[in-house]
Amino acid sequence: MLELSNNSNLLEQDSYKYSLQDVENPNLYRDFYPYEDVPKVAFNHRRVPIGMPKDIWITDTSLRDGQQSVEPYSVEQIVNLYKYMSRLGGPYGIIRQTEMFVYSKKDRDAIEKCKELGLKFPEITTWIRANKEDFKLVKDLGIRETGILVSCSDYHIFKKLKMSRKQAMDMYLASVAEAFDAGVMPRCHLEDITRADFYGFVVPFVNELMKMSRDAGIPVRIRACDTMGYGVPYPEVALPRSVPGIIYGLQQYSDVPSEMLEWHGHNDFYKAVANASTAWIYGASAVNCSLLGIGERTGNVPLEAMVMEYASLRGSFDGMDPTVITEIAEYFSKEIGYKIPPMTPFVGKNFNVTRAGIHADGLLKDQEIYNIFDTDKILNRPASVMLGKTSGLAGIAYWINQNYKLSGDNEVDKRSELVVKMKEWIDKEYEDGRQTSLSSEEIEQKILEFSNGTLKGVL
Secondary structure (H helix, E strand, C coil), rough: CEEEEECCCCEEEEECCCCCCCCCCCCCCCCCCCCCCCCCCCCCCCCCCCCCCCEEEECCCCCHHHHHCCCCCCCCCHHHHHHHHHHHHHHCCCCEEEEECCCHHHHHHHHHHHCCCCCCCCCEEEEEEHHHHHHHHHHCCCCEEEEEEEECCCCHHHHCCHHHHHHHHHHHHHHHHHHHHHCCCEEEEECHHHCHHHHHHHHHHHHHHHHHHHCCCCCCCCEEECCCCCCCCCEEEEECEEEHHHHHHHHHHCCCCHHHEEEEEEEEEEEEEEHHHHHHHHHCCCCEEEHHHHHCCCECEEEEEEEEEEHHCCCCCCCCHHHHHHHHHHHHHHHHHCCCCCCCCCCCCCCEECHHHHHHHHHHHCCCHHHCCCCHHHHHCEEEECCCCCCCCHHHHHHHHHHCCCCCHHCCCCHHHHHHHHHHHHHHHHHHCCCCCCCHHHHHHHHHHHCCCCCCCCC
């Protein structure tokens, strides 16, 4: 029969209703995942349509998934990170939610102190074990939504849970029923979806969830979890690795609305950001991230990266304040003691720093030549150079102008006597066998020395 589709608003043939395939042996997709070799990317040449939702947003897992891979944050640190996220996300809540633990007194104290701030965004959600006691705990804390684990690959169902697919599904559905009974909105984390039998388990299971949701009158959020980072963003890739296929399939065959569909990825194969953006483009309203990408193994989708992706895709920050990203990075470094890899985009010490003299020469003439955008305006971090054996005259001049905030007639150029003397000193340092970079303190001392103790009259 023909039906008017809620997704395309076109008449379509009534799609086949997928039923649970309760197989005797697990489907481990050994052609894709041989384990003793690198996972394979297979193409089936089936292209699904792009379906960017009207509204897209970011959710955060820094205080849950992220916190599992670092020293636990103090209550004060949690509250401060929450305030930073609220400022970064702006008045329209582009950073819509953040999830927290609830088990310890410290967890609950942090939730209460964050709630006392009275901030609208990000909404506080939780992640719990799926049992009545935990649902009651969430309800008593005044939390509207909680995440529960519903692992969906046969690796987890057969190998970890030691269950059949039907047994796992029945257990998961019972947990969701308990959430409904407690008056809590469940967010179902479909763990390891990129190794799951999509039409044999995922779609039939989500169909049951959607039916229960309609009957209970309580929404169910579906979080598609690329737990091992196996997702692939390319068009025409075969399931189970296809991010476009997973997002399209959950909408087309399980009627999950965009606003209830969320992507959670990991970065094991360097595809976390590309996969998250692809999830947005193909129909998921939410992508789940963590600050600085901190998370298990190679980490989660970096939240600051998706702030930039949002602005790139939408053409606007829509009220977000990206300068807060620099404040967050400084807080992690100075207050939490987290060592940010220096090459990390947007937050690393060297992300907009150049060492090469030829690049510094370009920066001296026009920053736009070698800077990705106006990092001073957008991130409150001006482009800079690091002085070393390849810096050259232009690099030295740029360093002096930037660090002493010289502009206009006061700027030095690469022919300045001071710059030439500095170049001679640096060259001799490395000719004599030096291997390390020059510190700011060393450079400043030499500048004072070569200007006879004062910059006045020399610069």
